[in-house]
Amino acid sequence: MKWQGRRKSSNVQRGGGGGSPLVFGGGIGGVVILLLYFLLGGNPSSLPQQGTAVQQNQSQTSGDQAVLEDFLSVVLADTEDVWHEKFHEYGLTYTEPKMTLFNQATQSGCGLAQAKMGPFYCPIDKIVYMDVSFYNDLKNTFGAEGDFAFAYVLAHEIGHHVQNQLNILGQIQPLRKQLPEADYNKYSVAMELQADYFAGLFAHSVQEKGYLDQGDIEEAMKAAASIGDDRIQKMSGQEVNADSFTHGTSKQRKNAFDQGFKYHDLEHALVFFEGLRYQPEFQYKR
Numbered sequence: 001m002k003w004q005g006r007r008k009s010s011n012v013q014r015g016g017g018g019g020s021p022l023v024f025g026g027g028i029g030g031v032v033i034l035l036l037y038f039l040l041g042g043n044p045s046s047l048p049q050q051g052t053a054v055q056q057n058q059s060q061t062s063g064d065q066a067v068l069e070d071f072l073s074v075v076l077a078d079t080e081d082v083w084h085e086k087f088h089e090y091g092l093t094y095t096e097p098k099m100t101l102f103n104q105a106t107q108s109g110c111g112l113a114q115a116k117m118g119p120f121y122c123p124i125d126k127i128v129y130m131d132v133s134f135y136n137d138l139k140n141t142f143g144a145e146g147d148f149a150f151a152y153v154l155a156h157e158i159g160h161h162v163q164n165q166l167n168i169l170g171q172i173q174p175l176r177k178q179l180p181e182a183d184y185n186k187y188s189v190a191m192e193l194q195a196d197y198f199a200g201l202f203a204h205s206v207q208e209k210g211y212l213d214q215g216d217i218e219e220a221m222k223a224a225a226s227i228g229d230d231r232i233q234k235m236s237g238q239e240v241n242a243d244s245f246t247h248g249t250s251k252q253r254k255n256a257f258d259q260g261f262k263y264h265d266l267e268h269a270l271v272f273f274e275g276l277r278y279q280p281e282f283q284y285k286r
């Protein structure tokens with residue numbers, strides 16, 4: 001991605017307050033092992049390339065971290081431009097979210113944010129929480145390399161903010177309390193696929209602006225495919241159980257990104273709820 005020297009978002013802040021993130025015991029290695037253990041949901045001794053991941057994380061210099069943070073700040077600025085434009089097309093107003101960068105752990109409006117959780121969006125404080133070390137996990141654990149793979153992860157989280165802005169989140173979230181878990185999981189998968197669709201829409205828009213390099217779209221598609229629930233379950237040695245999926249299969253995620261790239265509109269973003277009993281709506285003028 002062509003990002004150097006471009007505008008960085010002013011909505012970037014540091015986790016932990018006053019520039020010093022909360023640090024928990026166990027050191028970097030311990031946190032990384034915990035992280036892998038959590039992501040793969042299984043026995044740490046069966047983890048692929050565990051040693052490599054820990055080593056590479058420890059050798060990551062603060063210089064690398066600064067570059068990753070600058071990169072994410074430019075990508076966040078791009079999401080602001082893309083979503084202001086898109087909302088404007090529909091007669092809507094986009095409110096920019098904040099992004100908190102943290103190491104290991106920080107407080108969020110949704111509880112303690114820990115690196116082992118991976119990047120996430122908290123709809124209560126409207127902040128995307130990004131632990132920059134997830135870049136290494138993408139590469140080492142999921143085999144998804146390249147800067148645009150990381151941009152896709154942020155664009156997906158911003159997709160959840162878009163769902164919040166469109167009040168799709170507000171319509172779906174109450175179902176969590178009303179439905180049995182296996183039923184609610186279908187809505188959760190639809191929400192995740194829609195966030196992937198929004199990441200695809202974002203990718204289309206930055207491509208139009210001329211910011212993409214050869215191979216960037218493939219990087220994002222590979223990242224989308226690499227973090228499907230089926231793949232995570234298989235890597236952890238579990239039987240693939242579709243009822244427990246909360247993000248969708250690799251194929252579904254790649255396909256959702258693809259659709260967003262192809263249609264880049266808001267109307268097609270609702271297809272992920274087709275066939276479900278409850279379908280969210282949003283108001284717009286176009």
Ligand SMILES: [Zn+2]
Nearest residue numbers: 156160192195
């Ligand atoms: Zn998500």
